[in-house]
Amino acid sequence: MFSINTYTKRRHRLKSKLNTGIALFMGNVDASMNYTNNTYHFRQDSTFLYFFGLDYPGLAGLIDFESGEEILFGDDFTIDDIIWMGPQPTLKQNAAKAGISQTHPFAKLKDIIGKALLQGRKIHFTPPYRGKNIIVLSELLNILPAQVKNQASLPLINACIALRSIKEPCEIEEMERHMQTAYRMHTTAMKMAQPGITEQEITGIVEGISMSGGGMVSFPVICSVRGETLHNHYHGNTLKLGDLLLLDAGSESPLHYATDHTRTSPVGGMFTQKQKEIYQIVFDANNKALAASRPGITYKEVHLLAARTIASGLKDLGLMRGDVDEAVAAGAHALFMPHGLGHMIGLDVHDMEDYGDTLVGYDEETPRSTQFGLAALRLGRRLEPNFVVTNEPGIYFIPALIDQWKAKGKHTAYINYDKLESYKTFGGIRLEDDILITETGNRILGERIPINPEDVEHMVKSGA
């Protein structure tokens, strides 16, 4: 259970990692859509949420690593605000929920940071990603907006990564509880995967289930019969028999922990023979990666195991050839799976990506590769108990990439470009689960969303 203690303990642990300077945690403000007062759903900054837990706009937190002081900055609502918005907690009440007694009006931040700068003290902050916070930081620090990001604090970033990588029992509980919303989103979409419906209609319902379940989608929904387009946010197609519907969608829990799953369903409920063969390879890769994930192994090794499973399966189909280990070492399989096996997940769907994904997913022991495909792997380092990671192998037939590689004569020893021609309209399949690394191995969080090809077919048919 989350409590005041959750947040005081986290700040206490952070203080044990840094000894000098001041950390400034900028909460988010409302993000404007088309004019100032017309805003998107409020999303608090994840670092601020982690250390303060306060899900309101217009706040900032400060920790002085030398004096030990903790201060919350914000402004109380006026009586007029309360008339329009209903009763609102005061700044003091909010601060108390985070275990903080010292509060100041937001404008006071300028004085306090200004004084600290005059004293030559270091101001630690994580890299901002929203324009309005970049502007506030540029004004507080007296530097140009373009200089702000470069001055983010590596020691603070590293300390945050160390803490947030290991999920606490209350975090795992929150994440697992919310998996039922993910289950509902994906099984509902499977049932809707019938000829004649549009991607947009399914996307809308999936987003609605997320909202009904307590929070907004954790990232822009990918709902497409063109699953080979990895970052596809076009939803204008109408489903037809023979299509594969790829849905990569997640939801934020009430406390803003993310889910992230992908399923690929045959429109109308029957895989073709060709689809079944490719699906089975991806399913095998997912299961092998799952079986291998445990403390002590690097996720890079798990990624390469999934890659070998895919290369081996494609060799059996005659699409690849030669020695599987050599093909994977050369990166030939990346024509079919150009992305990584997975990433950390937590308060962010790509957890802590605002800190920089190489800092989050790699370390001195396991540096990031520059090879096409492997370079896209977000998490490579050694797994530890209470990491939560995604396991998402896929096989795609990307016409533009196939044409590019073929023209360059890339990896002809391992790829049968002739046979590939007949797969160029196939599309793509990805299968993604969220898994918790335990002391001895791992487990899937929540009830596993139907993934056996027969179960998926059955689920789609049940919606017809």
Place this chain on the structure above:
Amino acid sequence: MFSINTYTKRRHRLKSKLNTGIALFMGNVDASMNYTNNTYHFRQDSTFLYFFGLDYPGLAGLIDFESGEEILFGDDFTIDDIIWMGPQPTLKQNAAKAGISQTHPFAKLKDIIGKALLQGRKIHFTPPYRGKNIIVLSELLNILPAQVKNQASLPLINACIALRSIKEPCEIEEMERHMQTAYRMHTTAMKMAQPGITEQEITGIVEGISMSGGGMVSFPVICSVRGETLHNHYHGNTLKLGDLLLLDAGSESPLHYATDHTRTSPVGGMFTQKQKEIYQIVFDANNKALAASRPGITYKEVHLLAARTIASGLKDLGLMRGDVDEAVAAGAHALFMPHGLGHMIGLDVHDMEDYGDTLVGYDEETPRSTQFGLAALRLGRRLEPNFVVTNEPGIYFIPALIDQWKAKGKHTAYINYDKLESYKTFGGIRLEDDILITETGNRILGERIPINPEDVEHMVKSGA
């Protein structure tokens, strides 16, 4: 029908209104939620949409009022982008859709604006509301972010208001077509208004229907059994018998024109006697305002007509007293309806609010009032054919406001505070339609969402 001509004509009209300087139209970029690459649904800037119609991030438009030149700035996708995102139109292709032949890479904007500034030329732009565009403008204009908004161009703003206030046939057609999504959102919510369901569940489904209908919600959904809280975005309550559910929700059409409707439904399907009485007064106010709206009348007059209808109805119930005209002139009714009757609606739900709502809704002939209640009216000026406006009277019993006024002894000649005590838990009722001002009067856009109290009861019961 929208066509290339739609946009070239609009720019042509704009050029006829301004003779000197350069207008810079900043399109929006993707808005980050919790890290740079995790973004909200893209929403283009409305002014950019109006003059260029291009619904992609990362663009800017320029019109030179002296040379007549029109330029589109942006960057083409790389082959790597296309591998991940699928085939994408080129900048040239996009420019052609807007009837523009001259294009430049985005970075070129800096040179061109820099040169114009050196020549002492005026750069016209509308007030930015997103941090990232404020930063870009501050860099282009070589001023601090805090100075950018003040340098927005009043002549450009006024020209845009003159054009956008009068909706073109293609705009009216687009708006009317999308009213069926609004109808589905509201009637679905009515059917869901049963005891035991949460506000959050209904909100989720309503958002989902909007997305399925082609676009995101046009503003944050208000879905509440505490309708007296005017800006209520808390959705944690569970509906129970006796509650009134107030839903104020709208959807963006595929071309980003907004709908905006409010209905108030009795949970379970039966208004109480007390609810029926208040509902009937609001319904009368809505119908009288509708009947009065036509070219030539000011919307301030229509607002005051609705106010008198409300004061008169509340007088019949013994909640107000004294002379109705005098009470409304004094602003006593604003205890019950502290907001305005309506606003323009178009590409924004509060159309053009980024320009400043007093500039949009008032003029020299009809200045904005400072009286509590009337001051909140966003549109006061004389109506003209092809304005689209909302008609949204309401009655609310706001405990904090009642207590404040009572303590101050405000308007005791007109308000029966004793009788009011028994209404302090009543809540609030608002009824809102979107209406088009025609040559001779007006018409409601789309099929009217059920609003007769009996029709609403029937709709709710049909969902039980």
